[in-house]
Amino acid sequence: MSFERLEHNGTTIEYFLIRKAIRHINLHIDRDQIIWVSAPLPMPKQIIEDFLVKKWKWILNNKKRVQERQKTHEISVGRQFFYLGKAYALEAAIGRPALIKKEDRLLVYCKRPDDDDNVASTLLNLLARELLSLVRLLRPKYDAIVNDYHLPPPTFKIRNLKARWGSCQVKKHIITLNVQLMHFPLETIESVLWHEYVHLMVPNHSQRFYQLLLYHMPDYQKRQLVLKG
Numbered sequence: 241m242s243f244e245r246l247e248h249n250g251t252t253i254e255y256f257l258i259r260k261a262i263r264h265i266n267l268h269i270d271r272d273q274i275i276w277v278s279a280p281l282p283m284p285k286q287i288i289e290d291f292l293v294k295k296w297k298w299i300l301n302n303k304k305r306v307q308e309r310q311k312t313h314e315i316s317v318g319r320q321f322f323y324l325g326k327a328y329a330l331e332a333a334i335g336r337p338a339l340i341k342k343e344d345r346l347l348v349y350c351k352r353p354d355d356d357d358n359v360a361s362t363l364l365n366l367l368a369r370e371l372l373s374l375v376r377l378l379r380p381k382y383d384a385i386v387n388d389y390h391l392p393p394p395t396f397k398i399r400n401l402k403a404r405w406g407s408c409q410v411k412k413h414i415i416t417l418n419v420q421l422m423h424f425p426l427e428t429i430e431s432v433l434w435h436e437y438v439h440l441m442v443p444n445h446s447q448r449f450y451q452l453l454l455y456h457m458p459d460y461q462k463r464q465l466v467l468k469g
């Protein structure tokens with residue numbers, strides 16, 4: 241397997257190339273937006289690149305679709321807001337940053353409640369803090385598995401990512417989670433968390449990766465369904 245880069249019309253894509261005893265090229269984009277290309281063993285690189293250029297539009301569209309899916313969670317007062325899988329009406333009030341649930345209302349205290357940008361940035365900060373607390377709650381079980389592999393527990397970062405739910409810097413033992421995960425039920429957040437943990441032990445998405453993933457979380461696919469919607 242090799243990591244490749246290809247530029248075309250001013251945009252660059254990065255992909256993993258796997259050489260296999262197969263007859264045709266295969267192109268696959270996984271849920272982390274990682275591009276996988278498998279190609280027959282003797283196929284010249286130029287033919288693979290020509291194939292990718294032909295599929296260029298499809299590859300870029302696929303990436304855009306994921307970004308748009310995440311944009312549907314836009315934050316503005318009066319709109320519906322999904323919090324841990326449940327719909328709330330978002331409201332804002334002046335006060336020290338805090339997030340309060342009142343039946344079907346989600347109330348954000350912030351500096352300028354009539355400014356959607358201020359509401360959104362305050363809310364994202366609060367959600368990032370909550371996501372970190374959830375990680376603390378969920379992690380002991382997964383830290384123990386990682387420990388069985390004689391690996392140190394990961395450090396967590398929360399970011400407002402554009403095109404992925406999580407990522408793992410294997411060598412640095414850093415897992416980054418998308419703050420937007422707070423829209424989804426806890427069991428879905430846990431499945432993303434565990435997916436990234438597994439990368440500490442298996443960096444790629446090989447069969448071994450999914451074996452380990454499903455061994456400790458047999459209902460993984462079900463938990464992930466809501467992310468694909």
Ligand SMILES: [Zn+2]
Binds near residue numbers: 272435439445
């Ligand atoms: Zn992954």
